[in-house]
Amino acid sequence: MNMTPLASLSRRSFLKSTSLALPVGLAVPDWLRAEEKSTAETKVAQLFKSLNDEQRKTICFPFDHDLRSKVDNNWMIVKQSIGSVLDKNQQDLVKQIFMDLHSEEYAEKVLGQVVYDSDGEGFEAACAVAIFGEPGTGKFELVLTGRHCTRRCDGDSVEGAAFGGPIFYGHAAAGFTEGPDHKGNAYWYQAVQANAVFQGLDGKQREKALCEKGRAEQGTDTVKLKDQPEQIDGLLVSELSKDQQGLVDKVLADLLAPFRKKDAEEAMKLIKGHGIDKLRMAFYKQGDIGDDKVWDVWQLESPNMVWHFRGSPHVHCWVNIRQ
Numbered sequence: 001m002n003m004t005p006l007a008s009l010s011r012r013s014f015l016k017s018t019s020l021a022l023p024v025g026l027a028v029p030d031w032l033r034a035e036e037k038s039t040a041e042t043k044v045a046q047l048f049k050s051l052n053d054e055q056r057k058t059i060c061f062p063f064d065h066d067l068r069s070k071v072d073n074n075w076m077i078v079k080q081s082i083g084s085v086l087d088k089n090q091q092d093l094v095k096q097i098f099m100d101l102h103s104e105e106y107a108e109k110v111l112g113q114v115v116y117d118s119d120g121e122g123f124e125a126a127c128a129v130a131i132f133g134e135p136g137t138g139k140f141e142l143v144l145t146g147r148h149c150t151r152r153c154d155g156d157s158v159e160g161a162a163f164g165g166p167i168f169y170g171h172a173a174a175g176f177t178e179g180p181d182h183k184g185n186a187y188w189y190q191a192v193q194a195n196a197v198f199q200g201l202d203g204k205q206r207e208k209a210l211c212e213k214g215r216a217e218q219g220t221d222t223v224k225l226k227d228q229p230e231q232i233d234g235l236l237v238s239e240l241s242k243d244q245q246g247l248v249d250k251v252l253a254d255l256l257a258p259f260r261k262k263d264a265e266e267a268m269k270l271i272k273g274h275g276i277d278k279l280r281m282a283f284y285k286q287g288d289i290g291d292d293k294v295w296d297v298w299q300l301e302s303p304n305m306v307w308h309f310r311g312s313p314h315v316h317c318w319v320n321i322r323q
Contacts, residue, residue, distance in 0.1 A: 040100035041155040044142045045135035047093045063133030071166040072219045076128040077145045083124035106258040113171045113186040117147045160323030162267035166223045172314035180290030193254045197247045209235040214284040214297045223320035234282030274304040287312030
């Protein structure tokens with residue numbers, strides 16, 4: 001019988017093959033212990049330490065720099081792409097960080113979306129990264145951007161903010177203008193669940209929930225929170241029956257599904273802290289692709305949260321959740 005030499009196993013495959021089978025009393029190698037504890041945050045620290053002076057001048061900023069809190073639908077946080085600033089090992093580390101910020105179920109699909117939306121340039125050429133602060137010595141945050149992508153890794157440095165601040169995700173799966181079924185879109189399943197809520201509403205509830213026109217996309221201002229509840233569109237979740245509220249819970253679960261457990265749990269804690277019953281859900285007539293009354297544009301919003309899903313002409317999602 002042929003046996004694979006231990007030396008030929010990668011650390012990841014070795015970890016998988018031995019994590020449940022190490023003999024009692026056998027010392028765990030330092031690198032294996034580090035692999036077990038490795039998180040997106042530890043990889044940010046590893047990336048930071050690997051940077052030379054020239055690289056730091058390009059992608060490193062003070063923690064309180066205004067650029068850190070910016071979000072947009074298609075932008076480079078620095079002019080230089082990941083591939084033009086970082087070496088191959090560092091580029092791979094950034095990709096690992098991106099993957100670690102997403103759930104195991106969705107990570108590959110979300111990476112595929114970013115690559116697809118790069119118009120053939122690829123992840124390294126179409127995305128940019130910046131690090132604010134210094135990992136290991138205080139507050140820090142890595143921000144990764146590109147087309148249909150703003151993601152953050154902050155190690156809870158940004159207090160009272162889910163995901164470390166506002167994020168963006170989206171997908172143009174079948175050209176700039178998608179069809180009513182949004183074939184191949186990585187995120188359309190979220191709108192399908194949201195429309196299940198609308199279908200469960202009675203006539204009067206639908207009148208409150210259905211609005212004319214969604215918010216304008218204005219970069220960071222798109223996710224600006226509104227202090228006064230009366231400024232917010234839609235139907236209050238508190239006006240729904242228990243069964244209807246259960247459908248809203250499913251929407252929230254679907255919205256959070258692509259993200260790692262840590263961030264999803266923090267987001268839900270902040271949402272519940274303000275009160276799910278204080279959320280308003282709105283659907284918008286404008287942007288109804290195919291005029292089929294399956295609402296492509298909709299949102300959940302309260303004074304401490306906005307999750308705006310603009311599915312026309314393709315999917316843009318703007319997210320900001322604060323304490």
